[in-house]
Amino acid sequence: MIKAILTDIEGTTTSLSFVKDVLFPYADQQMQAFVVAHRQDSSVAKLIDEVRMETGNAVLSLADAIAQLRQWIAEDKKIAPLKSIQGLMWEEGYRNGVFTGHVYEDAVRNLLHWHELGLKLYVYSSGSVYAQKLLLGYSDAGDLTPLFSGHFDTAVGHKREVKSYQTIVEAIGLPAGEILFLSDIAEELDAAAQAGLQTCCLVREHQPTDTVQHRSVKNFDELDVMGIT
Ligand SMILES: CSCCC(=O)C(=O)COP(=O)(O)O
Numbered sequence: 001m002i003k004a005i006l007t008d009i010e011g012t013t014t015s016l017s018f019v020k021d022v023l024f025p026y027a028d029q030q031m032q033a034f035v036v037a038h039r040q041d042s043s044v045a046k047l048i049d050e051v052r053m054e055t056g057n058a059v060l061s062l063a064d065a066i067a068q069l070r071q072w073i074a075e076d077k078k079i080a081p082l083k084s085i086q087g088l089m090w091e092e093g094y095r096n097g098v099f100t101g102h103v104y105e106d107a108v109r110n111l112l113h114w115h116e117l118g119l120k121l122y123v124y125s126s127g128s129v130y131a132q133k134l135l136l137g138y139s140d141a142g143d144l145t146p147l148f149s150g151h152f153d154t155a156v157g158h159k160r161e162v163k164s165y166q167t168i169v170e171a172i173g174l175p176a177g178e179i180l181f182l183s184d185i186a187e188e189l190d191a192a193a194q195a196g197l198q199t200c201c202l203v204r205e206h207q208p209t210d211t212v213q214h215r216s217v218k219n220f221d222e223l224d225v226m227g228i229t
């Protein structure tokens with residue numbers, strides 16, 4: 001019996017297009033002004049140092065660090081300092097009403113339903129925990145954060161690694177087989193399944209490469225959570 005649901009965001013609760021066509025371009029356009037304006041803030045200064053460490057160049061100039069961050073956005077790299085800086089920048093966009101967090105209607109409806117049924121809900125995304133809470137807190141459907149019992153990002157490890165899911169299972173404190181992981185990426189589902197989680201692939205906008213060993217649905221309405229044993 002499923003007692004908890006761990007969900008991915010991009011491609012699962014949220015459209016790829018919102019991330020690729022709204023969030024990433026916003027971060028790209030604002031990067032220069034944001035980093036220059038906040039370079040003395042301890043949080044931003046620390047993240048720029050992390051960019052230097054990541055590139056292996058301890059004396060990387062601020063201008064080159066900004067260029068590197070923009071390059072990583074273009075390449076959709078899931079690198080921790082980039083994801084953290086993006087979260088800080090998106091906060092301005094959400095707070096100023098430039099955009100709201102896209103969450104599919106079927107996802108909102110079923111997250112509410114599962115929460116009412118007493119299932120524990122968690123997020124695991126490459127977006128920072130801070131960015132996850134912003135997207136769900138400023139969602140099209142209002143503040144969804146009270147539905148969630150916890151959030152995980154790449155601080156627990158990358159999403160294609162089995163160890164990350166083992167760490168999450170330990171943190172949730174339930175047997176792995178009682179946790180259902182939802183994602184649109186086959187390699188993430190493979191890693192979760194190897195850690196013993198139940199899995200389901202969301203095939204919303206594109207056909208994943210190889211998900212034969214996972215159940216698969218087009219949206220959350222098709223998912224019979226209580227039927228999974
Ligand atoms: C939740 S923040 C916006 C999405 C993001 O930055 C990202 O990298 C999405 O990765 P996911 O693991 O949710 O596919």
Ligand SMILES: [Mg+2]
Pocket residue numbers: 008009010011012183184185
């Ligand atoms: Mg995804």
